[in-house]
Amino acid sequence: MRKPPELTILYRGPLASCDYDCAYCPFAKRRDSPARLRADRDALARFTTWVAAQDFPISVLFTPWGEGLVRSWYRTAMVELSRLAHVRRVAVQTNLSTRLAWLADADLGTLALWATYHPGQVAHDRFLAKCRELHARGVRFSVGVVGLPGHLAPARRLRAELLSEVYLWVNAAEGHVYTDDEAAVWAEIDPLFGYSRTPHRSLGLPCRTGHTVVSVDGDGTVRRCHFVTETIGNLYDGSALRALRPRPCPLPVCDCHIGYVHLEPLDLYRTFAGGLLERVPAAWPR
Numbered sequence: 001m002r003k004p005p006e007l008t009i010l011y012r013g014p015l016a017s018c019d020y021d022c023a024y025c026p027f028a029k030r031r032d033s034p035a036r037l038r039a040d041r042d043a044l045a046r047f048t049t050w051v052a053a054q055d056f057p058i059s060v061l062f063t064p065w066g067e068g069l070v071r072s073w074y075r076t077a078m079v080e081l082s083r084l085a086h087v088r089r090v091a092v093q094t095n096l097s098t099r100l101a102w103l104a105d106a107d108l109g110t111l112a113l114w115a116t117y118h119p120g121q122v123a124h125d126r127f128l129a130k131c132r133e134l135h136a137r138g139v140r141f142s143v144g145v146v147g148l149p150g151h152l153a154p155a156r157r158l159r160a161e162l163l164s165e166v167y168l169w170v171n172a173a174e175g176h177v178y179t180d181d182e183a184a185v186w187a188e189i190d191p192l193f194g195y196s197r198t199p200h201r202s203l204g205l206p207c208r209t210g211h212t213v214v215s216v217d218g219d220g221t222v223r224r225c226h227f228v229t230e231t232i233g234n235l236y237d238g239s240a241l242r243a244l245r246p247r248p249c250p251l252p253v254c255d256c257h258i259g260y261v262h263l264e265p266l267d268l269y270r271t272f273a274g275g276l277l278e279r280v281p282a283a284w285p286r
């Protein structure tokens with residue numbers, strides 16, 4: 001099987017359910033059938049087995065539709081992958097609703113979390129306590145909010161009370177147009193908000209996805225990223241690894257951090273050096 005020098009994988013299995021009820025999310029309070037949960041568990045086991053069998057550097061970001069860490073198999077996968085010598089980073093997007101004791105079994109030099117604060121779903125004090133516990137446990141993590149008007153006061157309060165070592169990112173709300181004054185207000189909380197404020201023109205521009213970064217689903221189907229539907233092969237039969245090569249972006253714009261962070265002209269690998277998948281800037285705290 002052809003072996004890449006290194007590979008970053010965004011993994012998203014069949015899971016599509018969440019314990020939270022955010023108004024801005026299609027997965028709010030959705031439940032998965034037992035069959036779907038079993039399929040998700042089996043798919044994740046197959047994926048982690050594949051990663052464990054490789055002998056080149058791999059980084060993994062779990063980007064589930066919904067919340068993964070409330071399922072034991074995501075916690076187990078995070079721990080197991082973190083302990084593999086050739087896994088450089090394993091991170092997950094999470095609402096932090098789960099208890100954190102499982103982290104004691106992980107290699108915290110490799111594991112990291114991308115946590116999102118959803119005001120209205122969790123009390124400020126409870127979320128802040130989770131962040132403090134993560135810090136006390138020595139876990140690498142970022143925290144963020146969706147930049148909706150109703151989130152401004154909670155985000156400011158969280159920023160004021162979070163340790164300065166913790167980066168708080170703000171994602172532009174989908175379909176929301178920010179005036180310069182509004183953007184400046186959000187940039188006081190997240191100095192990198194400008195990257196999220198408007199979609200990035202990407203058509204024809206070099207993007208690392210499809211070459212050193214791929215998106216993998218539960219069947220092992222590989223796409224260059226979560227946003228381009230064309231498949232480039234399968235992880236498990238080796239066809240995707242054989243197809244890895246530099247390629248320009250085929251879409252007009254890229255408006256999600258987990259995509260445009262790999263868009264080469266933005267040079268965000270330098271901005272987020274050492275913390276690319278968990279969204280921790282290299283120069284933080286400022």
Ligand code: SF4
Pocket residue numbers: 018019020021022024025026027028029065066067095118
């Ligand atoms: S926590 Fe995340 S996945 Fe769950 S409902 Fe809110 S936005 Fe959706």
Ligand code: SF4
Pocket residue numbers: 202207208209224225226227228248249250251253254255258259260262263
């Ligand atoms: S720029 Fe965005 S949409 Fe285009 S290929 Fe890269 S990640 Fe995908």
